Amino acid sequence: xxxxxxxxxxxxxxxxxxxxxxxxxxxxxxxxxxxxxxxxxxxxxxxxxxxxxxxxxxxxxxxxxxxxxxxxxxxxxxxxxxxxxxxxxxxxxxxxxxxxxxxxxxx
Numbered sequence: 431x432x433x434x435x436x437x438x439x440x441x442x443x444x445x446x447x448x449x450x451x452x453x454x455x456x457x458x459x460x461x462x463x464x465x466x467x468x469x470x471x472x473x474x475x476x477x478x479x480x481x482x483x484x485x486x487x488x489x490x491x492x493x494x495x496x497x498x499x500x501x502x503x504x505x506x507x508x509x510x511x512x513x514x515x516x517x518x519x520x521x522x523x524x525x526x527x528x529x530x531x532x533x534x535x536x537x
Contacts, residue, residue, distance in 0.1 A: 441467050
């Protein structure tokens with residue numbers, strides 16, 4: 431779902447790797463008005479949801495294709511997420527809804 435403007439009440443949760451602790455990253459996140467959240471040090475379970483998403487992305491898109499350029503890979507991954515994952519792929523953890531259906535319920 432493409433959103434207009436700046437989303438409200440957004441929390442971006444990441445692990446504690448250096449790129450997410452950098453001054454540039456923090457400045458960018460604060461520029462969007464989002465809140466930062468970090469996983470506990472040495473606790474891999476804090477990132478289970480995003481790790482699950484990355485596993486699905488790799489198994490269902492990336493490992494199934496050969497990309498001839500960065501631009502083609504970027505477009506294919508964008509289309510996988512926006513066309514398939516968010517709109518058609520149901521998830522048992524959210525009541526067998528798609529992410530966009532679930533988000534609409536929360537609005």
